[in-house]
Amino acid sequence: MSKMQYAYDKDMKMMQDRNIAFASGKGGTGKTTIAVNLAYFLSYSRQQVQYLDCDVEEPNGHIFLKPKIDKSRPANVLVPAIDKDKCTSCGECSAHCQFNALVTLPKGVLLFPELCHGCGLCIHICPERAIRDGDREVGLIEEGTAAGDIDFIHGVLNVGEPMAVPLIQEVKRHYREHYIRIIDAPPGTSCPVVKTISDADVVVMVTEPTPFGLHDLKIAVSMAKSMGKPIGVVINRQNGEFPPLDAYLSKNDLPVIMALPEDREIARHYSMGKIFLKELPGYIDRFMELAFNIGRLAGIRKETRQVKEW
Amino acid sequence: MVGIKEMVVVSGKGGTGKTSIAGALSFLFRNKVVADCDVDAANLHMILRLDEVLATKEFFGGKKAKIDPERCTDCGKCRDVCLYDAVSEDFVIDTVSCEGCGACYFLCPAGAVDFDERLSGYCYVCSTEDNGRFIFAEMLPGEENSGKLVTMVRNEAREEAKKAGNELILIDGPPGIGCPVISSLTGTHLAVIVTEPTPTGAHDLKRIVELTKHFQIRTAVAVNKSDINASYVREAQQFCKDNGLVYLGEIPYEPKITEAQKEAKTILDIAPDCVASGAIRGIHAKLQSILEEL
Ligand code: SF4
Ligand code: SF4
Ligand code: SF4
Ligand code: SF4
Numbered sequence: 001m002s003k004m005q006y007a008y009d010k011d012m013k014m015m016q017d018r019n020i021a022f023a024s025g026k027g028g029t030g031k032t033t034i035a036v037n038l039a040y041f042l043s044y045s046r047q048q049v050q051y052l053d054c055d056v057e058e059p060n061g062h063i064f065l066k067p068k069i070d071k072s073r074p075a076n077v078l079v080p081a082i083d084k085d086k087c088t089s090c091g092e093c094s095a096h097c098q099f100n101a102l103v104t105l106p107k108g109v110l111l112f113p114e115l116c117h118g119c120g121l122c123i124h125i126c127p128e129r130a131i132r133d134g135d136r137e138v139g140l141i142e143e144g145t146a147a148g149d150i151d152f153i154h155g156v157l158n159v160g161e162p163m164a165v166p167l168i169q170e171v172k173r174h175y176r177e178h179y180i181r182i183i184d185a186p187p188g189t190s191c192p193v194v195k196t197i198s199d200a201d202v203v204v205m206v207t208e209p210t211p212f213g214l215h216d217l218k219i220a221v222s223m224a225k226s227m228g229k230p231i232g233v234v235i236n237r238q239n240g241e242f243p244p245l246d247a248y249l250s251k252n253d254l255p256v257i258m259a260l261p262e263d264r265e266i267a268r269h270y271s272m273g274k275i276f277l278k279e280l281p282g283y284i285d286r287f288m289e290l291a292f293n294i295g296r297l298a299g300i301r302k303e304t305r306q307v308k309e310w
Numbered sequence: 311m312v313g314i315k316e317m318v319v320v321s322g323k324g325g326t327g328k329t330s331i332a333g334a335l336s337f338l339f340r341n342k343v344v345a346d347c348d349v350d351a352a353n354l355h356m357i358l359r360l361d362e363v364l365a366t367k368e369f370f371g372g373k374k375a376k377i378d379p380e381r382c383t384d385c386g387k388c389r390d391v392c393l394y395d396a397v398s399e400d401f402v403i404d405t406v407s408c409e410g411c412g413a414c415y416f417l418c419p420a421g422a423v424d425f426d427e428r429l430s431g432y433c434y435v436c437s438t439e440d441n442g443r444f445i446f447a448e449m450l451p452g453e454e455n456s457g458k459l460v461t462m463v464r465n466e467a468r469e470e471a472k473k474a475g476n477e478l479i480l481i482d483g484p485p486g487i488g489c490p491v492i493s494s495l496t497g498t499h500l501a502v503i504v505t506e507p508t509p510t511g512a513h514d515l516k517r518i519v520e521l522t523k524h525f526q527i528r529t530a531v532a533v534n535k536s537d538i539n540a541s542y543v544r545e546a547q548q549f550c551k552d553n554g555l556v557y558l559g560e561i562p563y564e565p566k567i568t569e570a571q572k573e574a575k576t577i578l579d580i581a582p583d584c585v586a587s588g589a590i591r592g593i594h595a596k597l598q599s600i601l602e603e604l
Binding site: 192216 | 513
């Protein structure tokens with residue numbers, strides 16, 4: 001076994017039970033591509049890895065990992081079930097609901113399930129005990145195995161369903177012990193992203209060297225910083241210079257943990273739904289570096305490895 | 311056309327070039343207000359020629375609970391009722407986890423919980439160089455309720471359109487199919503989907519079309535970066551045919567779009583004669599006639 005392989009195995013052992021979240025301010029920066037290729041690389045190098053797709057609005061990891069799904073079940077959230085016979089139309093429940101999900105009419109209470117956050121407050125508030133907790137389906141949780149032995153899990157939000165967060169939390173309830181956990185977060189900086197990265201040990205921000213990319217990166221970084229997360233930046237589709245990005249990164253002490261060039265071959269494999277690392281093994285070193293650098297960010301090693309510029 | 315028409319550009323998947331195309335279209339339409347509803351990552355203002363910010367409005371996205379240790383008796387009720395695990399063992403509320411439901415506030419026997427509105431973002435009304443109006447918003451990082459902020463942007467846009475007697479509101483929508491997208495789509499007259507010919511593009515196109523169908527919004531589709539994969543372009547065409555959607559056409563991959571972005575311009579400014587610019591003008595003409603029919 002080479003020295004490098006030995007160091008790698010040792011580092012990765014320490015990475016077990018760590019949560020690595022892949023985020024991006026802007027959609028379409030290649031977040032999922034990097035996440036699935038890293039999962040593939042880790043599994044290929046004999047690490048136990050779990051891939052959790054928390055981008056429940058547009059889960060795309062499965063397109064590349066092509067998992068064999070062996071468990072599939074609906075995910076439910078709490079929704080009030082109102083007993084018409086007991087309800088006196090007193091209006092207490094609708095007056096207290098913070099999300100305007102209830103309207104009291106003379107003949108009873110009307111529920112707008114898409115607005116309900118399932119908080120259960122109305123159940124406590126109703127003086128007639130006319131409300132119980134019921135169930136509402138918001139999406140699907142699917143589990144399986146991908147590309148050899150990657151433990152795969154994703155949530156698929158029902159179309160027209162605004163409540164992404166409960167489904168994300170359901171996905172995250174499936175953490176497997178002793179696995180390195182790769183978490184694909186939704187793009188942006190809104191509530192679902194915050195909930196996804198809340199327990200991440202490292203946040204990998206995937207960006208592209210364009211003005212839009214930089215603008216959105218800044219917002220995403222300030223969100224992750226305000227949550228106290230260690231951040232590493234992956235620059236995707238590097239093509240020539242983009243000095244504003246370099247200036248921003250160095251001013252904010254943000255390490256670049258991987259850079260990938262604009263490569264038509266990567267784009268071509270992507271457009272066929274393939275894991276590009278399988279077809280372009282020349283990039284394996286990049287992912288080895290990435291894994292090491294994530295380990296460093298997770299606090300298991302001190303020095304960063306130099307990232308090659310393109 | 312009677313009344314104000316609202317047209318929203320969406321993509322399902324991020325990174326299809328939606329904003330660059332929305333930006334280019336906004337130059338071609340006359341007599342309109344432009345609204346950027348991608349409140350998590352507003353980009354459109356970077357390529358429109360803004361004149362000045364006319365008004366900055368505060369956005370309050372919802373309430374958050376806070377326990378006053380002076381008044382708290384450590385009874386534990388709040389921890390029992392909070393379904394979001396937001397209250398710690400020593401009765402401190404984690405603002406990130408707090409959903410703002412108010413259960414702890416209403417049910418605390420000691421009245422020890424404060425429950426106040428939080429500033430979660432800003433909405434800006436701007437004028438553009440061609441003397442039109444542009445509305446955009448910014449969420450403070452990590453804040454919630456972007457759907458509500460989208461609604462605020464749209465209301466401001468309607469106000470401005472009414473004031474100026476504009477006929478069209480052009481909305482750049484957020485990616486995804488969740489809460490802010492639903493807020494961007496509801497009650498609009500025409501949804502323009504910018505997709506790309508890849509498996510993920512095709513997958514997300516189907517999901518967003520389910521959504522526009524659900525809300526019964528007239529839907530038109532344009533394929534961006536159309537030379538990446540011809541077979542997915544054909545698939546998108548067929549998909550439009552099968553689902554009664556208007557197929558607007560293709561825009562080939564154009565590296566100058568990124569260049570234009572770097573100069574804070576649209577492709578129509580820097581390369582008006584390239585194939586992509588021509589395609590965008592063609593799409594504009596089709597959209598114009600659909601809007602007139604509506
Ligand atoms: S569970 Fe909460 S959000 Fe749902 S209706 Fe009751 S009070 Fe409103
Ligand atoms: S609080 Fe109970 S009794 Fe009063 S309106 Fe609501 S469900 Fe009916
Ligand atoms: S319910 Fe009120 S008094 Fe009881 S622990 Fe919570 S904040 Fe303190
Ligand atoms: S407001 Fe609701 S979510 Fe927030 S701490 Fe209180 S009970 Fe929990």
